Amino acid sequence: MLHPFAQNLPELSDKQLDEKLSELTKKYYQTRNPEARNQIQLMINSHKLEQSDRQIKARLENDNKGLDKLIDIS
Numbered sequence: 001m002l003h004p005f006a007q008n009l010p011e012l013s014d015k016q017l018d019e020k021l022s023e024l025t026k027k028y029y030q031t032r033n034p035e036a037r038n039q040i041q042l043m044i045n046s047h048k049l050e051q052s053d054r055q056i057k058a059r060l061e062n063d064n065k066g067l068d069k070l071i072d073i074s
Contacts, residue, residue, distance in 0.1 A: 006046035014054065021047045 012020065021044065028040045 006043055009046060009050040012050075017047060017051060017054075021051070 009017065024040055024044050024047065028037060028044065031037055031040070
């Protein structure tokens with residue numbers, strides 16, 4: 001489930017995304033309020049999903065480039 005306030009994640013750089021994820025994880029372990037923890041966990045999940053999507057896209061782009069050099073149709 002995506003958090004409604006995590007709308008601009010694609011606009012963040014990889015470094016900013018990592019920093020935000022680290023900050024949210026720190027806040028998650030600092031709070032004892034279960035409702036706040038639930039909301040923070042939703043934000044963490046949204047950030048991790050964005051990271052995963054970026055890694056998959058990068059892997060697909062790299063895989064396609066590697067195949068182009070292997071196949072020679074001349």
